[in-house]
Structures are given as C-alpha cells and as structure tokens.
Amino acid sequence: NAGVTQTPKFQVLKTGQSMTLQCAQDMNHNSMYWYRQDPGMGLRLIYYSASEGTTDKGEVPNGYNVSRLNKREFSLRLESAAPSQTSVYFCASSEEVLGIFGNTIYFGEGSWLTVV
Amino acid sequence: DAKTTQPPSMDCAEGRAANLPCNHSTISGNEYVYWYRQIHSQGPQYIIHGLKNNETNEMASLIITEDRKSSTLILPHATLRDTAVYYCIVSPRGAGNTPLVFGKGTRLSVIA
Numbered sequence: 001n002a003g004v005t006q007t008p009k010f011q012v013l014k015t016g017q018s019m020t021l022q023c024a025q026d027m028n029h030n031s032m033y034w035y036r037q038d039p040g041m042g043l044r045l046i047y048y049s050a051s052e053g054t055t056d057k058g059e060v061p062n063g064y065n066v067s068r069l070n071k072r073e074f075s076l077r078l079e080s081a082a083p084s085q086t087s088v089y090f091c092a093s094s095e096e097v098l099g100i101f102g103n104t105i106y107f108g109e110g111s112w113l114t115v116v
Numbered sequence: 117d118a119k120t121t122q123p124p125s126m127d128c129a130e131g132r133a134a135n136l137p138c139n140h141s142t143i144s145g146n147e148y149v150y151w152y153r154q155i156h157s158q159g160p161q162y163i164i165h166g167l168k169n170n171e172t173n174e175m176a177s178l179i180i181t182e183d184r185k186s187s188t189l190i191l192p193h194a195t196l197r198d199t200a201v202y203y204c205i206v207s208p209r210g211a212g213n214t215p216l217v218f219g220k221g222t223r224l225s226v227i228a
Contacts, residue, residue, distance in 0.1 A: 004159070031215075044218070045215055045217065104150075105162065106162070107158075108159050109159055110158070
C-alpha cells in the first residue's frame with residue numbers, strides 16, 4: 001500500500017539553487033496538495049490542485065511553483081531556494097477537495113529540506 | 117487563518133480517556149468538523165469527522181455540541197502511541213474548492 005510517495009526524503013540546498021520535490025499517489029485521487037511545516041508550527045498550504053489540469057495558490061505560495069503532471073503526480077519546484085524555505089514539506093491527496101465524503105486527506109511521509 | 121481554537125497542550129494518563137476540546141464558534145451549516153493527528157513529524161493521519169451527529173469509529177469518538185460551536189475528540193483508552201499533535205479543522209462542503217487549513221493543534225502527551 002504505497003499511498004502517497006514523496007521524493008527526496010532529505011535534501012540540503014545552497015541558497016539560490018533550484019530543486020523539484022516529486023509526489024505521486026496511487027489512490028486515483030482527483031485532488032493533491034503541498035503543505036509545509038516549520039518547527040513547532042502547524043501545516044500551511046502552499047499550493048493545491050483540485051483536479052488534473054488545475055492548480056491554485058494556498059496560504060504561502062511565494063517562492064514556489066507547481067505542476068500537476070497527470071492525475072497521479074504533483075510536483076513542487078523551488079526556483080531559487082532561500083533559507084526561509086527550510087522546512088518539512090508534505091504532499092497529500094484526497095478524492096476531491098469537496099465531496100460527499102468530506103475532505104479525508106492522505107499524507108506522504110514528508111521531505112526534509114534544508115537551505116544553507 | 118484556522119477557524120478553530122484548541123489548547124496548545126494536554127496530558128493524559130495511559131489507559132484513561134483523553135478528551136480533546138475544540139471551539140469552532142463561527143462554524144457554518146455546511147461545514148464539517150475533522151480531526152487529524154500527527155505523530156512525531158510523520159504525515160498527519162485522518163481520525164474522524166462529523167457534521168452534527170456524534171460519530172464513533174475504531175480510533176475515536178467525536179462529540180459535537182447541539183449548537184455545533186464546539187466539539188470533543190475522545191480517545192477512550194489512551195496509549196503511549198497516541199502521543200501526538202491533534203488538529204481540529206472545520207471545512208465546508210458545497211460550492212467552491214476549500215482545502216483543509218491546519219492550525220497549531222493540541223499536543224497530547226500520554227504519560228505512563
């Protein structure tokens with residue numbers, strides 16, 4: 001049962017470098033999300049994709065771009081990494097953003113990113 | 117901003133019931149109450165959700181007040197593995213796309 005898979009799990013970047021976090025889900029979910037979590041804080045939504053072909057900004061989109069490559073995959077790109085982007089990044093998916101079954105979201109295990 | 121208020125931390129003795137409160141005084145008629153938990157930096161895990169009736173599953177019970185302005189998550193027999201941050205979230209069902217917004221949650225420590 002893979003569920004939501006994120007890669008890489010750990011990454012150290014230098015300021016100004018770029019990188020892409022990859023996420024894939026095997027539950028045939030329509031909606032996918034990227035959250036970040038700073039130490040001692042709750043999760044904050046960066047971007048989400050309600051369905052294939054659509055993306056929307058969340059609470060903290062600045063400095064990030066996303067691509068919903070297909071129904072399974074949703075990537076997060078840092079074009080020019082900054083120390084303020086040091087965080088744990090979680091990808092998640094759900095059947096729908098809104099649906100008759102509500103928003104049961106399944107999370108990946110997280111990607112630890114450090115920008116020095 | 118999160119539309120819920122939770123205590124930042126709580127302790128519970130192992131084997132006892134853990135009762136985690138949540139205030140959501142501005143909840144709308146079409147908004148569900150969801151509970152998730154996050155164990156030691158793992159991805160959050162869904163626990164339970166409800167609209168206005170009390171709900172129970174294999175993990176927990178959810179008690180929602182009649183006016184729906186507050187709710188309580190009950191872990192009937194807390195174990196050390198229930199130590200986690202618990203998030204109470206309200207989210208609408210209906211028109212528009214509104215992903216879940218997580219606040220800071222309640223850090224539950226289960227003590228042996």
